[in-house]
Amino acid sequence: ILKALASNPINVEMLRQLSISRGGLVSNELRQKAWPLLLNIDIDNIPPKPNEEELHSHKDYGQVVLDVNRSVKRFPPGMLEEVRLSYQDQLIDCIMWILVNNMDLHYYQGFHDVVVTFLLVVGERLTFCIMNKLVQNHFRDFMDKTMDKTNFMLNYLLPIIGKVNPKLRKFLEKSEVGMIFCLSWLITWYGHVLKDLKDIVRLYDFFIACHPLMPIYLAADIVLYRQIEVMCCVCEMPYVHRFLSQLPDDLPFEQLIISSGDLFLQYPPSVIKHEAEMIREKLVLF
């Protein structure tokens, strides 16, 4: 990683490979350097933060405050309360800064889970730069006025699962579990559901370097990883929903990153898209 960072010009393609390969970018110091490079961010030209009045008058300010106040569990357990409170203030400011700078986009509950992850690793200014870029790319579809596009992304889940294990897909369809169990996985890049920040940032390495649909491929891969247990559930929506929405603490993320990457290569979005559209049509008819 150091070699890729030291090369001139910096070898971004190599960094991308390293973000995906075992261990990812390894440490938060390296992430501070590598994440902006992966996203082609000019860290020397950061626009000034708008004044407080502008930040607080945004239509979503109230919702952001509500969510940030309820984000206590996202901070490391040993952190002093005053330090955490100051982080939470920064978090509100940072989210508002991103929103004010992208007035065409809409805040959603869960966006705060993404921003807090970056804030804890790279600080307020770099978080703004990174998110300012990501909201126009990976997170763009989540921030429409409606959640239609987000819903459509979720429709990729069952077809991907079906390619590997058609029986499992049938089981899930029969249970009518839907895809909402993994909604927060997708729109927070698993930040809302995983306990350990180390696991979350490792996944962020992977997702930054990959296609915006990669979180769905990982979701499919997690369901496939648990296929035997899933199919032991009573085939009814509540049982399956509960089982799937609670992620076990010991998921082997390095292994899952490799296998979901393989899934993506084997069944890329272009192959899956048609089936996802068919699911959407069925839902509309219903």
Next chain:
Amino acid sequence: MSFQGPEEYDYLFKIVLIGDSGVGKSNLLSRFTRNEFNLESKSTIGVEFATRSIVVEGKKLKAQIWDTAGQERFRAITSAYYRGAVGAMLVYDIAKHATFENIDRWLKELRDHADDNIVVLLVGNKTDLRHLRAVMSEDAAEYADRNNLIFIETSALDSTNVEHAFQQCLNEVYKRVADRHFSNVNIGQTTALPTTNLQSTILEKKFCCNS
């Protein structure tokens, strides 16, 4: 992790918790189902549910209570979960008037997506914040009266009335079921229901060990 398999009950009632973000829906649920209150509870993204069984007139009622995200943009997703619900708790925060003003819109959501005979409770939560009260009980009671809702005030934090609120909801549902108010619903008598039976409104069944 163990699988939650079928357990015995006479009726399974699906209840939904709806209302603006931050009014305390998740804590009402955890107070009722686990007797827990969490000051550091997270925002709910999507839908979650928990269950608890109570006995009414010798019948075991299993309440399956669905908690939903409060932000408006999630409604298109969460409203799908109103299907099959026989009870709804429409929650507002007594210390935030805007959350009471929005009750109208939530009620409309229910009218659009839920069964016509659904039992609806209007729940003014956070009565522990009495020094910050912004919604008068009389106003809420009058609103409930006008719209045929059962009105109750609760505090998930100090437990006041939480048990009572859910009990009342389940009692009323049970009464309507006994009176066959839910005319268009599937009241299955045996275990031979189709597997999609959770989409039906009410289930009456006793599981055997072979299910």
